Amino acid sequence: PHQFWQTQPMPNINEMDKLLPGPIQQGVLAEVRKDPLNLIDKFEWFNVDLRNEEQAQQVYTLLKENYVEDDDNMFRFDYSIDFLRWALLPPGQYSDWLIGVRVNQKLVGFITGIPVTLYIENEQNKIKMTEINFLCVHKKIRANRLAPVLIKEITRRVHIKNMWQAVYTAGIVVPTPISQTRYYHRSLNAKKLIEVGFSSLSARQTISRQQKLYKLPEEPKTPGLRPMKKKDVAQVTKLLNDYLKNFKLYFKYSEEEVKHWFLPRKDVISTYVVEKEQGVVTDFLSFYNLPSQVIKNPKHTHLRAAYSYYNVATQTPIVQLMYDALILAKNEGYDVFNALDIMDNDKFLKELMFCPGDGQLNYYLYNWKLESNMLKPEEIGIVLV
Ligand code: EN5
Structure with a gap:
């Protein structure tokens, strides 16, 4: 082997x-x-x-x-x-x-x-x-x-x-992972997820019960939430780099890089900032668009999935911020919202009704021995797209 x-x-x-x-x-x-x-x-x-x-x-x-x-x-x-x-x-x-x-x-x-x-x-x-x-x-x-x-x-x-x-990163295990993380999924379009076989109904469940369970409000709740613009780059860079220092594996971002990775691009990356008072950005959320082809299905060709990218909450409670992320993703037409159990994601996954998926994501470093052989998922501060 x-x-x-x-x-x-x-x-x-x-x-x-x-x-x-x-x-x-x-x-x-x-x-x-x-x-x-x-x-x-x-x-x-x-x-x-x-x-x-x-x-x-x-x-x-x-x-x-x-x-x-x-x-x-x-x-x-x-x-x-x-x-x-x-x-x-x-x-x-x-x-x-x-x-x-x-x-x-x-x-x-x-x-x-x-x-x-x-x-x-x-x-x-x-x-x-x-x-x-x-x-x-x-x-x-x-x-x-x-x-x-x-x-x-x-x-x-x-x-x-x-x-x-x-x-x-890889879904499979080869010598030798530095961390093993899991995918979590939050249903946004229960009916379609069942139709394509992404989720299944348990004996006592019905489609309409699931739809009710996962129902979301029409508009986000956080005052001052809006799409990120060029003028936010400096503040987002600061928020991001300060936040990422909490983890054992993280990138350092220049303003150039934040411009590239976070400014919204239609059907690629969505970033929303919270502008609390005039001009002061206190939090942001982001997710990227990665559809999957549905391999054999008479009715649907694609599953539209949003993947959690980087989220930084300094003033807004993280659960509220990510609840808004779900609402925004739903309104942008996504069927499911995916997140790994890395960074602080554990703090919102259960409460917002994410379910563990059957897929793992293994992290690797080439030509590097860690001090602690394995990192816990919550110590990982990087997302690869
Ligand atoms: C490149 N650097 O396995 C690395 N996805 O859980 C890429 N499962 O979507 C490596 N099998 O569990 C990528 N639904 C590795 C991941 C590859 C893709 C993958 C998994 C992640 C996935 C879904 C569908 C499973 C279909 C059968 C899954 C069940 C959860 C369900 C969600 C909605 C609410 C009810 C529960």
């Missing part, structure tokens, strides 16, 4: 305590291979330009048909092109960190990195690294062991930039 991961600088479950906290291997820039890894016949590397319409379309289609599914293969993520541009073209992005593999011009493999500054366990460990995402191999060539090659190639391109760590 794990033929590939055994060869990588990852803490091994059995020998965890022999390692010192910090980097597992010391990187040497001069030793980094200068040319791309070899690919088998007809396969070729290609740097994806997501600003190019045709290339964006190719990535979109590869992911739509071959990316992550739930355990029962009923739903598959359907990231939109605008979403991919948001997720993969942040400030400081490198043009050779969006890596494709083609066969006769057809895209069959993909992996991405974006630059991040991550704080690990304490303020001394501030590390510039990459956040890896969207590893995808076309279903028809899964036997070729292309995934390890994609991982090694992006690792090489990250090393060339003198960076030696990475952060990533």
